[in-house]
Amino acid sequence: MRNEYSGAGIYLENSGIQxxxxxxxYATVFQAEFFAILMxxxxxxVKNCTEERIFIFSESQAALRAVSSPRTRSMFVIQECEDALESLARQxxxxxVWVPGHMGILGNERADQFARLGSGEPPQGPKPIHEISRGSMGPSVDGHTAD
Known part of the structure; x- marks a missing residue:
């Protein structure tokens, strides 16, 4: 059974936080990966932990490339993620780090498990503001959008 919603999950190995x-x-997998990195x-x-180095692992090469590329910062979710990473990097x-998905890597499998849990629940609070890809809007909207 496919879940009606999109979800994101995090797992912090040193603290066991999940x-x-x-x-x-309407959130895409790409947006969900960014959301997890942002969270x-x-x-x-994380900001106040005693570790001097923080590694954030993601199975999305596209998300990791986009956050490092100055050309993709037009999307709000990417800009917000970049700002949060820059703030963390001051401390x-x-x-x-990219990790291959579905290869039995414990931290990644746990994060995926929690993303699936999130996708099975209706969102709480106000609807999130995020960009919607043109492809998910359908042809009826095409004539009303500007490039």
Missing amino acids: QSYSLGS VAQRED KEVGL
Whole structure:
């Protein structure tokens, strides 16, 4: 059974913190990966931990490339993620690391598990503001958008 919503999940190995997030019906996998990176970078317990180096792992090469590329910062979610990572980098050495998905890597499998949990729940609070890809809007909207 396919879940109605998108989800994101984080797992912090050193502290054992795990969290799932429901992102509503329209968030893409790309946006969910960014959201997870953003949530880690904004956590006070991550900012205040005793570790001098923080590594954030993601199975999304596209998300990791986009956050490092100055050409993709037009998307709000990417800019917010970049700002949070820069803020964290003022306090810690931050490394973004790609890990292959679905290969049995414990931390990644746990994060995926929590993303699935989030995707099975309706979002709480106000609807999140995020960009919607043109492809998900359908042809009826095409005539009303400007390039």
